[in-house]
Every structure is written in structure tokens, then in C-alpha cells.
Amino acid sequence: MTPMAHAVISCLHANLAAVEAVLEDIDRQGIETITCLGDLVGYGPQPNEVVQLVRERAIPTCQGCWDEDIIDGLNACECSYPSQLAERRGHRAHHWTAEQMTDENKAFLASLPMTLRRDRLLFVHGSPNSQHEYLLPDMSAFAALERVETAGADTLFCGHTHQPYVRELSGGSIRVTVEQAGSEGATEQELTLPMRRIVNAGSVGEPRHGDTKATYVIHNDTSGEVTIREVEYDVAKTCQAIVDAGLPEVFAWRLSHGFEYAERADDASHVCER
Amino acid sequence: MLETMSTTWLISGPPGCGKTSWILNTLRDHPGPCGYLRLKGTSQEGLEQGCDAGIDRTWLQDQIPSLEDLSTPQPSPAAADRINLIELQQFQAPPEEAPEAIDPAIRSQLDTLQLRPDRCLLFGRDPELPGQDTLAFNRLEAWSLSLHNSVWDPNSLSSFWFELVNGAYGDVYRAKALMNLPDGRAFFCNWMVSQQGSQFLPLERVEPPHGRPKRSSELVVQGKALNGIGIQTTIDDCLISDDVLEMHQAPMRDQQPESTHTR
Numbered sequence: 001m002t003p004m005a006h007a008v009i010s011c012l013h014a015n016l017a018a019v020e021a022v023l024e025d026i027d028r029q030g031i032e033t034i035t036c037l038g039d040l041v042g043y044g045p046q047p048n049e050v051v052q053l054v055r056e057r058a059i060p061t062c063q064g065c066w067d068e069d070i071i072d073g074l075n076a077c078e079c080s081y082p083s084q085l086a087e088r089r090g091h092r093a094h095h096w097t098a099e100q101m102t103d104e105n106k107a108f109l110a111s112l113p114m115t116l117r118r119d120r121l122l123f124v125h126g127s128p129n130s131q132h133e134y135l136l137p138d139m140s141a142f143a144a145l146e147r148v149e150t151a152g153a154d155t156l157f158c159g160h161t162h163q164p165y166v167r168e169l170s171g172g173s174i175r176v177t178v179e180q181a182g183s184e185g186a187t188e189q190e191l192t193l194p195m196r197r198i199v200n201a202g203s204v205g206e207p208r209h210g211d212t213k214a215t216y217v218i219h220n221d222t223s224g225e226v227t228i229r230e231v232e233y234d235v236a237k238t239c240q241a242i243v244d245a246g247l248p249e250v251f252a253w254r255l256s257h258g259f260e261y262a263e264r265a266d267d268a269s270h271v272c273e274r
Numbered sequence: 275m276l277e278t279m280s281t282t283w284l285i286s287g288p289p290g291c292g293k294t295s296w297i298l299n300t301l302r303d304h305p306g307p308c309g310y311l312r313l314k315g316t317s318q319e320g321l322e323q324g325c326d327a328g329i330d331r332t333w334l335q336d337q338i339p340s341l342e343d344l345s346t347p348q349p350s351p352a353a354a355d356r357i358n359l360i361e362l363q364q365f366q367a368p369p370e371e372a373p374e375a376i377d378p379a380i381r382s383q384l385d386t387l388q389l390r391p392d393r394c395l396l397f398g399r400d401p402e403l404p405g406q407d408t409l410a411f412n413r414l415e416a417w418s419l420s421l422h423n424s425v426w427d428p429n430s431l432s433s434f435w436f437e438l439v440n441g442a443y444g445d446v447y448r449a450k451a452l453m454n455l456p457d458g459r460a461f462f463c464n465w466m467v468s469q470q471g472s473q474f475l476p477l478e479r480v481e482p483p484h485g486r487p488k489r490s491s492e493l494v495v496q497g498k499a500l501n502g503i504g505i506q507t508t509i510d511d512c513l514i515s516d517d518v519l520e521m522h523q524a525p526m527r528d529q530q531p532e533s534t535h536t537r
Contacts, residue, residue, distance in 0.1 A: 083429030084518075088511040249504065253442045 004221040005029070008123070008201045010037035010159025011064070012054070014044025014097065015205030015255075018214040019053060021233035022204050031218065035116060037159040037201055038064025038125040040109065043251055044205050045241035047097050051105040062123055063112035065131040065160070070098055071110040089248050096247055115151075121219075122153035126160040135198055137165040145169045148196040155197040155224075157217075164202030164215045164228045170195040199226050205238075212258045281357045282389055284376065286364035287397025288411060289448040289496050290466035292404055294330045297359045301338055306355030310334055311344035311387070315363040316379050325418040327492040329452050330361060333462045336477040347388050360384070360391065365411060409468055414447065417500045419509065421491035425454045425519055430512035437508065439465045439472060444500040451493040456514060456522035458483055460491070483523035483530075486516075 007026045012019050026034060036059045041047035043066075054061055081087035114131070116123040127133035128151035135147060135158050144167065148156045172193040179186040202208075202215030209215065213230040220226075239252035253259075287293050301308045312330050335341050344358055362380065376384070376394060384390065397403045431453055439446055451463040458481040464473040481487040495505070514522075 083433055083512075084427035084514065085430035085433050085508065085511045250437060250442050250508070253437070257440070259440075 004223075005031050005218050006033035006035065006221060007031050007216055007218050008035050008037065008157050008199070009059075009204050009216040010125070010201040011039040011162055011203035011206055012036070012041075012044075012050050013039055013066070013203070013205035014041045014047040014050050015214075015238050016044075016046040016049045016053070017235075017237045018205045018231075018233045019050050021231050022214050022216055022229075023053075023057065025229060025231045026216075029218070034059045035123050035157070036061035037123055037157060038062050038112065038131065039066045039159065040064065041070055041097050041101065042066030043093050043247070044238065045245040045247060047101050048105050050205070051101070051108060055105075055108055060116055061112055062116050062125055063109065063114055063131060064125040066094075066097075067109040067112060068131055069094060070101065071106050089250070092248060093251070096245070117153075120152075120154035121157065121221075122148075122151050122155070123157045124151075125158065127158060128153075128156070131160070134161050135200065136161055137163065137167055137200070141169060141172075144198055145172045145193065145196060148198060149193060153196070154194075155199060155219075157199050157201060157219075159201050159203065161200055162203035162206055162208030163200065164209060164217060165198075165200045166217075166226045166228070167198045167200075168195055169197065172196065197226075202228065206255065207258055210258050212256065280354055282360065282391050283358070284360045284362060284380075284384075284391040284394045285397075285403075286362040286394065287403070288365050288409060289363060289414070290409070290468065291397040293361050293363075293397060294333065296403060297361060298334055298337055300359065301334070301341065301357070304357050306357065307340070307342065307353050308338070308356065309342040309344045309358040310361070311358070311389070312361045313380060313383055316377065322414055322416040322496070325416065325494060326363075327418055327420065327494065328490045329450055329462070329492050329494060332452055332490045333475075333477070336479055339478075344387060344389065347386075358389065360389065364396070365414075409447070411447070413498060414496050415498060415500050416494070416496050417502045417505065418492065418494045419506065421451075421453070421493055421509075421513075423486045424491055424513045425456055425486060426512055427514050427518075428455055431455075434508050434512050435463060435465075435472060438495070438505065443495075443502075443504045443508075444497055446495055446497040446500070448496040449494070452477075452489075452491050453493075454481070454487045454489070454491050456519055457526065458487070460487065460489060483526035485523075486519065 009022060034057070036054060038061060040051050040054055040061070044050070081090055114124070115128065122128065125131040127135050127147050129147070135144065148169065173190055174193065175188065175190045177186050177188050199217055199219065201217045204214045204216060207213060207215055211230065212235045213232055216229050218227045218229060235256055239256050242252040242255070243249055285293050285297060297310065301310070310331060312326055331343065335343070344360070376391070395403055398405055437443065438449055447467045449463070449465045452460055453463055454460045460477045462473070462475040462477065464475070479489070481489065
């Protein structure tokens with residue numbers, strides 16, 4: 001691996017075994033730069049341990065929706081949950097996590113920035129608009145391009161969906177018609193955009209891609225190449241810890257099957273208004 | 275086409291073999307009057323009967339409004355072109371095909387209702403019936419829940435059903451239900467381990483937007499190591515409150531013509 005490679009991890013969700021396995025995988029490749037896209041906690045059984053590990057490794061991290069809710073309280077509007085069932089389970093997980101976390105670790109989550117930027121690379125949890133917005137791989141190309149372009153980025157790294165993907169947005173153009181007061185007619189301008197990319201890092205602690213393996217991405221800053229990595233970890237250990245913690249057992253069941261358990265809202269592009 | 279004379283058949287087979295679907299299609303194709311009865315089967319060693327709780331009858335009567343309920347003795351004589359189909363969950367084939375070989379407990383139920391089958395058809399044995407979903411069970415538990423008055427949050431129902439049939443609450447081989455939604459519709463939910471995917475079939479009758487629905491609503495599950503408490507806990511999180519139901523129904527009432535604002 002070249003020295004210009006860096007790893008991007010997201011959605012750790014208090015799953016210590018998965019986080020440790022991914023960090024070992026990154027270390028084995030000699031990658032020294034890691035960026036985290038948030039959601040360190042939520043659903044999983046080891047919120048303090050995972051936050052502590054991220055702090056110890058001094059991994060630059062932006063704030064995820066769960067990180068925000070734990071420190072601000074449940075003030076997301078109901079759109080964050082796709083169903084009553086998901087909402088009630090989510091609230092149970094929220095209250096359990098909030099009770100477990102130390103003040104010091106909560107303060108750390110509160111200190112996290114919404115975005116991280118390195119030159120033309122932008123790192124967010126959901127989208128540049130909100131930690132709660134899902135940038136799905138099949139969302140309208142225009143909307144996807146708008147998210148990247150208005151954020152002033154060439155490549156936008158995000159998480160939140162738990163499904164890793166790389167989407168290239170090429171051939172984009174914006175046509176604008178301008179009418180000026182006092183002058184007749186309108187002028188038309190067309191702006192051709194260079195290729196933009198959205199890279200979703202998937203999820204370390206709550207994989208939702210039909211497999212139980214943790215996922216993250218490696219980005220080569222020189223070549224721009226993106227590699228999606230899948231890492232095996234001790235799923236059974238985390239599942240047992242979920243049950244032992246008294247969290248809903250269905251969380252363990254879904255984790256053991258690679259099913260999603262933080263289902264997305266019907267309108268994935270909806271931005272929460274508080 | 276069945277013969278133009280009064281006909282009474284006993285249709286039996288193991289859970290999920292397609293008895294109700296076959297009966298529905300047969301009754302739909304029959305031009306004359308028709309009747310239906312679901313008999314209470316008998317449990318065997320390690321094989322527990324599922325409590326149907328009227329799911330099949332409700333579904334069939336919704337699809338065929340003229341269907342007569344045979345659970346009370348019928349006035350005689352029956353019309354010549356009438357067909358009566360009697361459904362029975364039966365794990366193992368009786369020793370003989372002849373009506374005389376019917377289990378005495380079943381015979382007793384039929385005698386009470388003055389019903390005498392002309393034929394006994396068994397899924398997995400008789401070629402007239404489809405056989406692809408006829409499974410042999412050696413152990414089966416049953417769990418059921420009355421959901422009378424209950425209304426589901428639609429997306430929660432979808433999640434719950436996915437979890438149920440994919441093993442979150444034990445090894446489910448068979449699940450069927452009648453579920454009410456806030457917009458007045460109800461669905462016959464049907465799943466069998468041998469089939470791909472679930473059926474979600476809408477009932478024809480839509481309840482008016484005036485409070486909780488009156489019709490039957492039940493869930494029946496058969497399988498192994500069923501976690502009834504887990505199922506119940508999840509269902510509690512899926513059913514909507516009076517306030518939420520009212521939020522759904524108020525706009526629907528406003529959209530109705532004034533003349534239909536009746537209870």
C-alpha cells in the first residue's frame with residue numbers, strides 16, 4: 001500500500017469486536033491515516049469502549065446522527081424512523097446507551113464536528129446537509145451531484161446507509177438563464193462540471209449489505225482509487241453482548257444475519273427539520 | 275367442473291400444503307351455491323394443531339360473499355348443484371381413502387353438523403390436488419394470538435413479518451394471519467417454509483374510518499422453538515393507539531361524501 005492511502009470508517013455502532021478487527025486490518029496494511037464518519041454508538045453493547053478506542057487512537061471523526069442524539073436528546077423528528085416498531089426499538093437503544101455512557105465520552109461526542117475536509121475531499125456522516133440524510137446509491141443523479149458540488153468537494157465520503165458503494169457522477173452540467181433588469185432578453189450560461197464522486201464507507205459495526213462482515217474503504221489520495229474492504233470479526237461475541245446487556249434480542253438476530261436493523265425512512269432524502 | 279349434484283368433499287392435508295387456496299379456486303369455479311367448513315383437527319405426538327381461529331373462513335367469505343357457513347346444521351334438502359368443501363388439517367394420511375375411514379373424532383364433528391362427505395381428498399396422496407408444498411412434519415408447535423380490534427402500523431407489520439418468517443422468533447414453518455391497517459384495509463398474510471416469499475392478499479371489504487375494525491384478526495404460527503413472548507413483545511410495538519388511528523381516519527372521513535358519515 002502506498003503511503004498516500006488512507007482508511008475511512010463509519011457507523012461503528014458500539015460494536016467493539018468489529019471495530020478492533022477493522023483497525024487491525026488497517027494496521028496490517030500499514031495505513032496510518034484514518035477518518036471516521038461517526039455513529040460511534042447506538043444499537044451495540046459497548047458504547048464507552050468504542051468511543052474510548054477512537055479517542056485513544058486519535059482518529060479524526062465527524063458527528064453521526066446517533067452521536068448527536070445521545071448528547072442532544074431525541075429531538076429528531078419522527079421521520080428518522082421508518083416505522084413505529086423501529087422508533088420504539090431505537091428509543092430503547094437510545095435510552096440504554098445514554099445511561100451507559102460516561103460524561104467524558106458524551107463530551108467527546110459533543111465536540112465532534114459535522115464535517116471534516118481535506119483539500120477537495122469532504123467527510124460527512126449522512127450528507128453535507130444533515131447527519132440524518134441518506135445518500136442512497138440510486139438517488140437522483142442531479143440531487144447527488146448537487147450535494148457534492150454545493151459542498152465544494154470533488155469526492156464526498158459518507159456513511160449512514162450502511163451499504164458501501166462508489167458512485168461516479170460524470171457529464172454533469174448546469175444551465176442557467178439570467179434575466180437582467182433593464183436589458184432585453186435573457187442570457188443563457190452552461191457550466192460543465194468535472195467528475196464528482198460519492199464514496200460510502202458502509203458500516204463497521206452494523207453491516208447492512210447482506211453479509212455479516214464489517215466494511216470500510218481505502219482511498220488512495222494520489223491515484224484516487226477506492227477499495228471497499230470486508231473484514232470478518234467475532235459476530236457471535238457481539239450478539240451475546242447485546243443479549244447480556246438487555247438490548248432487544250432482535251438486534252443480535254439481525255446482526256448475525258447481516259440484515260439491517262436501522263431501517264431507513266420511506267423518503268430517504270428527507271432532511272429532518274427540528 | 276364438478277358434477278351437477280349436491281357434493282360434499284373433505285379436503286385434508288398438513289399445514290401449508292395449499293388447502294385453502296385450492297378450496298378458494300374450486301369454489302370460485304363452481305357455478306352453484308357453495309358451503310365451507312373448517313374442522314378442528316386433532317393433535318398428535320409432537321405435532322400440535324394450529325388454532326385457525328376463523329382466518330380461512332373469514333378470507334374465503336370475503337372473496338366469495340355468497341359462501342355459506344357450514345358450522346351450524348344446514349336446513350335440508352340441499353340444492354342439487356351445491357358443493358360443500360370441508361377443510362381439515364391432518365398430518366398423516368388415514369389408512370384408507372374411503373369416507374368410512376374418517377377418524378372417529380372427525381366423524382363425530384361431521385355427524386353433529388349432519389355432514390357426510392362423498393369423498394375424502396388428501397394432499398400428498400390424491401393426484402387431483404397439487405402436491406408440491408406437501409411437507410411431512412415430525413415435530414410442530416403452534417402459537418396463535420387474537421388481534422381483534424388491533425390495527426397495525428403498516429411499515430411495522432412489514433418488519434415484523436420479515437422477522438417472523440426469517441427466524442427471529444424460532445423456526446417458523448407456517449404463518450398466516452388477518453391483519454388490519456389504519457386505512458380500513460385488511461390483508462390475508464400467508465407464508466410457508468416451502469414457498470418463496472409471502473402472500474399479502476387484500477380483503478375486498480374495507481372497514482369505514484370510524485374507530486377500530488370489527489372484523490376478525492388473528493395470527494397463527496407453527497414451527498419449532500417458537501418464542502411467543504418475543505413475538506408478543508414485537509407485536510405490542512407494532513399496533514397503533516387510538517390517537518394514531520384517529521390521525522389516520524380523520525382525513526379519510528373528511529374526504530367522504532356527507533351521506534356516508536354514518537356509523
